Amino acid sequence: METINILSALLTPVIALTTVTILILQYRLQRYKIRHDLYEPRMKIYRSVRDFLQHVLQHGDASSEQLSKLMEETSEAQFLFKGKIKQHIRSLYMHAVDIQTVARSLKSKYPWSDEALNKMTQKQENEFKWFMNQMDRTDELFSKYLTLDK
Secondary structure, eight states, X not given: OHHHHHHHHHHHHHHHHHHHHHHHHHHHHHHHHHHHHHHHHHHHHHHHXXXXXXXXXXXXXXXXXXXXXXXXXXXXXXXXXXXXXXXXXXXXXXXXXXXXXXXXXXXXXXXXXXXXXXXHHHHHHHHHHHHHHHHHHHHHHHHXXXXXXX
């Protein structure tokens, strides 16, 4: 009889422990499922940014079509990521406009002075270097959102 009383007294904590364990496992599974469900939309935005960067680095310029495409394909970023990704995309856009402006100025038939031409060429070179650094920065920013092993 005493054994039954001891076992029945232990039953409540065992049930509580089992319930807590199941709740923790369900919580972890739900977090993983949410991460998994967000993976594809986030990866789509990441690919768009990478494609845009590769285009700028290959051509040394960003066309208006490329800028529009970047903004269109990344418009959902504000809902899928926290602050830094949206800021990064905005920064890419602004620097692309700068490099586009410089490229158009250099291609124009306007007779630039040597000093002005050197300044524009230097600005173009600086922008190009900035874009080269953005490949690694993009990978760094997106990696925490695209890693499923957590």
